[in-house]
Amino acid sequence: MQSGCAKLVDPIDLEYFLPQNKMEKKVEKCPPDIFFSLETNPITDGSAYIEVGEIKVSCSVNGPTEMRQDSQLVAVLKFAPFLSWLPKDVQTSIEKKLSRLLLSA
Structure with a gap:
């Protein structure tokens, strides 16, 4: 018994059926x-x-400084004040939280 569906020999590029503007948006994702x-x-x-x-x-x-047996790594995390979108008090609390996370890492 023969099926009514024909087999495709060549693959079809489905992007051919997309409108031109959608294809241009794909190119912009560089x-x-x-x-x-x-x-x-x-x-x-x-x-x-x-x-x-x-x-x-x-x-x-x-650094570098003279090596000692014990030493401490100091890391400071700050947001640039001219790039912040947050109020100053919220920005300071986020900086403190991130600094604590960095210290514990």
């Missing part, structure tokens, strides 16, 4: 722009700045 710079802070021994899309990170390193 990786975000990346900007990277070293030695951005002349006061520190090492520093870097990176932007990936809407995320901006700045990092500074001081």
